[in-house]
Amino acid sequence: MTSEHVLLTPAEMGRADALAVASGIQSFKLMEAAGNAVAELVAERYPDGQVLILCGPGNNGGDGFVAAKKLKELGREVRVALFGDRERLAGDAAFFADLWNGPIQAARPDGLRGAKVLVDALLGAGLDREIEGGLAELIEAVNGLRVPIVAVDVPSGIDGTSGQVRGVAIKADVSVTFFRLKPGHLLLPGRQQCGEVVLAEIGIPDSVLGDIRPNLNRNNPDLWQLPRLEADGHKFTRGHCVVMSGGPLQTGASRMTATAALRTGAGLVTLAGAHSSLLIQANHVTAIMLKPVDGAASLQLLLHDQRINTVVIGPAAGLGEATKANVLAVLASQVATVLDADALTSFKDSPEALFSAIKARPQRAVVMTPHEGEFERLFGKVDGSKVDRARSAALRSGAIVVLKGSDTVVAAPDGHAVINDNAPAILGTAGSGDVLAGIIAGLLAQGMKGFDAACAGVWIHGETGNLWGGPGLIAEDLPGLIPDVLAELTE
Numbered sequence: 001m002t003s004e005h006v007l008l009t010p011a012e013m014g015r016a017d018a019l020a021v022a023s024g025i026q027s028f029k030l031m032e033a034a035g036n037a038v039a040e041l042v043a044e045r046y047p048d049g050q051v052l053i054l055c056g057p058g059n060n061g062g063d064g065f066v067a068a069k070k071l072k073e074l075g076r077e078v079r080v081a082l083f084g085d086r087e088r089l090a091g092d093a094a095f096f097a098d099l100w101n102g103p104i105q106a107a108r109p110d111g112l113r114g115a116k117v118l119v120d121a122l123l124g125a126g127l128d129r130e131i132e133g134g135l136a137e138l139i140e141a142v143n144g145l146r147v148p149i150v151a152v153d154v155p156s157g158i159d160g161t162s163g164q165v166r167g168v169a170i171k172a173d174v175s176v177t178f179f180r181l182k183p184g185h186l187l188l189p190g191r192q193q194c195g196e197v198v199l200a201e202i203g204i205p206d207s208v209l210g211d212i213r214p215n216l217n218r219n220n221p222d223l224w225q226l227p228r229l230e231a232d233g234h235k236f237t238r239g240h241c242v243v244m245s246g247g248p249l250q251t252g253a254s255r256m257t258a259t260a261a262l263r264t265g266a267g268l269v270t271l272a273g274a275h276s277s278l279l280i281q282a283n284h285v286t287a288i289m290l291k292p293v294d295g296a297a298s299l300q301l302l303l304h305d306q307r308i309n310t311v312v313i314g315p316a317a318g319l320g321e322a323t324k325a326n327v328l329a330v331l332a333s334q335v336a337t338v339l340d341a342d343a344l345t346s347f348k349d350s351p352e353a354l355f356s357a358i359k360a361r362p363q364r365a366v367v368m369t370p371h372e373g374e375f376e377r378l379f380g381k382v383d384g385s386k387v388d389r390a391r392s393a394a395l396r397s398g399a400i401v402v403l404k405g406s407d408t409v410v411a412a413p414d415g416h417a418v419i420n421d422n423a424p425a426i427l428g429t430a431g432s433g434d435v436l437a438g439i440i441a442g443l444l445a446q447g448m449k450g451f452d453a454a455c456a457g458v459w460i461h462g463e464t465g466n467l468w469g470g471p472g473l474i475a476e477d478l479p480g481l482i483p484d485v486l487a488e489l490t491e
């Protein structure tokens with residue numbers, strides 16, 4: 001596995017920097033490479049007119065001074081404005097400020113006019129509190145200009161760990177970051193503030209990652225391998241997935257789940273539920289089988305069939321005791337399980353009962369797929385970034401947690417996590433989550449491990465939305481797009 005999709009928190013990036021320096025690389029060389037990368041991007045993308053570089057009091061500002069020098073050498077008209085005292089600059093930032101042989105203005109809202117492009121080198125990884133006062137006014141004035149903005153590392157005001165806006169933040173067109181992306185480039189709202197994110201190499205060797213041992217990645221097909229179709233395989237070797245049906249007037253959600261599981265490659269898919277529900281399902285499905293199940297005891301009996309290896313429960317399953325009993329019946333067996341929607345909310349008053357049932361069989365994969373509302377009902381208010389919250393939920397529950405959104409995070413109890421950023425906004429449509437649950441289940445049925453199936457499922461789901469492309473998408477369209485995505489991935 002390559003390490004190019006690794007994400008480093010600002011704290012881990014600080015370690016990468018320190019390890020590189022400890023290995024003999026001079027720190028000012030890193031800053032020089034960082035600033036030069038910014039200058040080169042500005043020169044290439046915005047070749048004309050005056051460049052205004054706003055420098056802050058730390059090393060982010062130091063990168064700005066390097067960029068200023070380089071752009072001037074390239075023949076550009078450059079203006080530098082500093083927020084903070086020149087005398088308080090220290091270390092490499094002070095060194096490069098000394099090498100800047102032009103004037104340094106005070107960075108003020110009324111001194112911004114005249115530039116054709118603006119470089120935001122105010123704050124980067126060192127942001128550690130809300131932005132207020134004069135700096136907040138400056139950032140608001142910058143955002144009010146109609147001038148392209150290139151952010152150094154992250155847009156000032158964006159927390160590189162959480163992607164949160166700390167009071168106020170620059171809205172950039174391009175952000176140039178160094179060595180590896182940071183979570184804040186992908187988590188919302190940070191991702192929207194960054195514009196395009198460009199990664200620059202600055203001379204930190206990949207070997208430092210061996211010491212840092214990061215466990216967060218940007219979701220990508222390099223991270224997992226889809227199940228292969230074996231020549232001697234048959235439907236049972238590709239798994240049998242059972243999807244619990246909703247009531248007679250709520251059958252659609254589970255049907256989309258079941259269709260998605262089948263399209264993803266599960267060998268057999270069965271919708272199980274009350275006879276009255278299955279009569280409705282029977283009007284709609286052909287390749288999907290139907291199996292009457294009348295309560296938790298009869299579900300448990302069904303699961304004695306050893307060929308059934310995966311169950312999805314939750315999509316329009318109904319809230320309350322019946323769903324709780326069904327979930328516990330499933331978790332009492334060995335099958336891989338996807339818990340979605342009502343299966344999660346039904347445990348809002350007794351989450352520990354759910355978590356101990358999951359933890360009772362740690363070898364079997366359980367994936368839960370809450371959106372923010374379902375997450376909060378089950379886990380309460382959890383502090384920290386979206387990655388922190390998904391991780392702590394995974395640890396507490398023993399499940400792989402897929403915390404959904406435009407920046408879906410998948411986390412495992414051991415702390416491994418990914419941030420997914422391929423999902424277009426059109427995927428936020430009724431029933432989309434039911435399809436996701438089915439894709440993940442289809443992968444589990446074929447023997448993928450829980451974390452991999454969840455990551456791959458989230459990716460495939462995002463790509464179906466991208467394949468659709470424009471407006472008008474409804475969730476029923478998604479399962480039919482899965483084969484094309486799978487074909488692309490297995491090319």
Ligand SMILES: NC(=O)C1=CN([C@@H]2O[C@H](COP(=O)(O)OP(=O)(O)OC[C@H]3O[C@@H](n4cnc5c(N)ncnc54)[C@H](OP(=O)(O)O)[C@@H]3O)[C@@H](O)[C@H]2O)[C@@H](O)CC1
Nearest residue numbers: 017031034058059060123124125126127128129130131153
């Ligand atoms: N690591 C690497 O490998 C490399 C890192 N590089 C670069 O270094 C950057 C990180 O530099 P950094 O650590 O000096 O932090 P930085 O973002 O400049 O800010 C620190 C200053 O901001 C201030 N301050 C903080 N919050 C504030 C607030 N809300 N409102 C107001 N002020 C606030 C704080 O001031 P104080 O707390 O003292 O008042 C402190 O002085 C990184 O983003 C990248 O660009 C590259 O050169 C390549 C190699």
Ligand SMILES: [K+]
Nearest residue numbers: 120123154156
């Ligand atoms: K910045």
